[in-house]
Amino acid sequence: MKIIGRLKFLFQKEKQIIMNVFGSFFVKGASMLLSLFTMPAYMRFFENDAVLGIWFTMLSVLNWIIMFDFGIGNGLRNKLAVTLYNGEKEKSQEYISSAYVSIAGVAVLIGLLYMVMQYFLNWNSILNVSMDSISSSTLRQSMNIIIIGILFRFVVGLSNSILYAMQKSALNNFLVLITNFLIYIYVLCAPNNTPEKNLLNLSFAQSILSNVPLLFVTFYLFLKPLKEMAPNLKKFKKTSAFEVLNIGVNLLWLQVVAMIVLTTHPFLITRLVGPQQVVEYNIYYRIYTTIASILSLALTPIWSAVTKAQGQKNYNWIKKLYGLLLIFPVITIALDLLMLPVLQIFFDFWLGNGSIRVNASAVIVMTIFSALYVLHNVNTSVNNGLSYFKFQNIFMSLAALLMIPASIYFCMLMGNWTGVILACCVVILPYELVQPWVTMKYLSKIENQNSTISEQLY
Template sequence: MIQKIRSGFQKVSTYLNDGQERSVKAKKNILGALFIRGTSILISLAMVPLTIDYVNPSRYGIWLTLSSIVGWFAFFDIGLTQGLRNKFAEALAEGNKEQAKIYVSTTYASLALIFFLVWLVFLFTNSFLDWSSILKVDSAMVTELSILVVIVFTYFCLQFILKTVTSILTADQQPAKASFIELIGQFISLLSIIFLVVFTEGSLINLGLALCISPIMVLLVANYVLFSGKYKEFKPSIAAVDFKHAKSLFQLGGKFFIIQIAAIIQYESANIIIARNFSTTDVTAFNIVHRYFGVINMAFAIFLTPFWSASTEAFLRKDFQWIKSSINKYNKLNVLLFFVGLVMLYFAQDIYDLWLGKGTIQIDFQLSLWGFVFFTLFIFGSKYVSFLNGISALRIQFWSSVFSPILYIFIAITLIGQFEMGVSALFIAAIIANVNGVILAPLQYYMVVEKKKKGFWLK
């Protein structure tokens, strides 16, 4: 028995260390991410019923809606972290560590300045906002909501700055470590929620503090540890900040900026549209379905995450065979996850009852069906989008992102108002608006990799 176990470990070790360096890195990160992301999924799923039990479905919907509204301010990132991810990977591939340090320092300095100013403006503006009216809830909650939104907004601002370190890890083809940092924050948040459920009464302010403070503390520690050790030579410094020298970072970041705005509008506005046309309880139902079928997307992301930065290196070295081989493997995984999703759809209501408690919230089959269709198509296109992001071929995605949010909101409101499609309209609108992921990105990949086209296709 012991000999068989040793033989098994030896085979696994041989498999992990066999192949090109980027493939070896990818396989090791995927293996690590399977455990890390798997645990993260379990924690994420466990937190939903705990949180609903702590504040009730309606107030949980308020929390989700407020988080979505604040999430819109992510566009002030101006795509800098995505731009850093590509430029840092390119600098490492070329062995230019000095350039890499400039990119890191300039990104931190830019984000700190931007989000400090945004935070000050928000604090001033918030005193004039009536959040109970905005969310259409009891006016008695106005003070509680005003405090909560300051907590959440402060968290988002700090997170955008401090999470830069996870972009550096991902650019260095170590996404498993980046995921591990997030996992620790999630785990501490889970413990905090359990503490609140056991020892306190339901409070949105307590919930906000529990879910916001833990991740920030973990990111602070991660920044200190990594820049004192492994990435000491890239540690941000004022002397290395050079906006002129890092012009290309901002140009690339500008494209990601528009793409990011489109994503925020499409995926964060859903909660707001639902809250204003239906109820905050429906916001909870939509997010339950989104989180449930989002599991297959999270599973796919475990395998896909290393591909972005690895494709940057592979494309620079003109290793098209490796790129095509990787896409073929992702296609096979797509098929497998499609059948997994079908099984999840069939047992959806049973799992909702087991997960949340029977009778906690009613979710009709149509909403689950469209949630399944949305995520199936989303993960199909995500591998092509990831490749194109990695090689900075963003023009087509950029222009589609300009129009897709408008299309999304128009379709969603039309389906709700004219066709009375209910909450399912948000998933249907997202499917139709995802023209880039389903059609344009696969076509662009084909032209670049299979046909070796340049010019328009590579811009």
């Protein structure tokens, strides 16, 4: 009954969140169907598990680069959520213009640095790829193509932050679905060449198709709903840029340490046990994180909604919301256990009979990881919305320091890729358990302070 009461309370206070959640669930359902077809398509396209493992590792490494935007996107998201709600069009335009100028400068700077550094980078060594599989020149060309695409995405990707600030998170998920669908169509229809030619062609496709939907939305936003707030070089303000960066730098650091802990898995598996095992990891990862991601969809609009509620000093609403969201990891474990009896049947249907056998240690480790993954998203969504970073910084920084040595130890212990995932679970567990207690205490303290101030005024 308490849960039903909280749901009614939240629905009355913020119907837009509920609409975004339902929209996101619909889109994610389509994404799940698409992912079922994408993995077999990739396996047919490359035919060689080692090369496919290289591709997945490349994508994970290059996704790290997206993090290095000095947190400008997330800083804009937090600031813009308040100014848009208050109807401050001029201030909103200053934040938007300052963010676009800053991110363009970051993209140019990274591009120039990479132009110099590329001659000193041995990607075959970095990715643990034999030259018999992919030549150094081909691998360098592929990395160059994707990095150019990512630098362009730095700029057009700010439209994501704006949509979040407008509390249109379902549309963000729809853009991801469109991109993945376009890439799936390419992989399905592209002519099959040599592994090296396939890698180069897919690099081109990835760079172009990941940017087209974002470019379209950018033009739409500033020609229609935000026409009066379109980026303008004359509206660039150093103070606005620093305000965005002040929050952004904290978020950037948290992104970097979270990246080390949560998104370096393919790279660490490649280095510690070989690229071939990245394929099996990806199979389990896609299944278990899909279940976790479905629940995490409800968290997509939470960040900006919490920022808005904080501006309204509605801390009681935030506490009730947080309490409800903390149930999500338990639901994740229940769904994972329900899936277990049919997992082998699903593998055979999805990838072909005998393509992969259910691994007990993989199932246990991925079940724990998916629950912690959801809990991590709950904690970060609420605390990032509050701009409350203290304990995140401490615990996640420590987790990042321990991730690599823990992975080495557990890979030696387990003898396969599950050691990396187990290491991840161990290092993030302290943060996930401590943060809810700390945040609830923090919210109660602020709520009491505001009540005292109100009593003194009246």
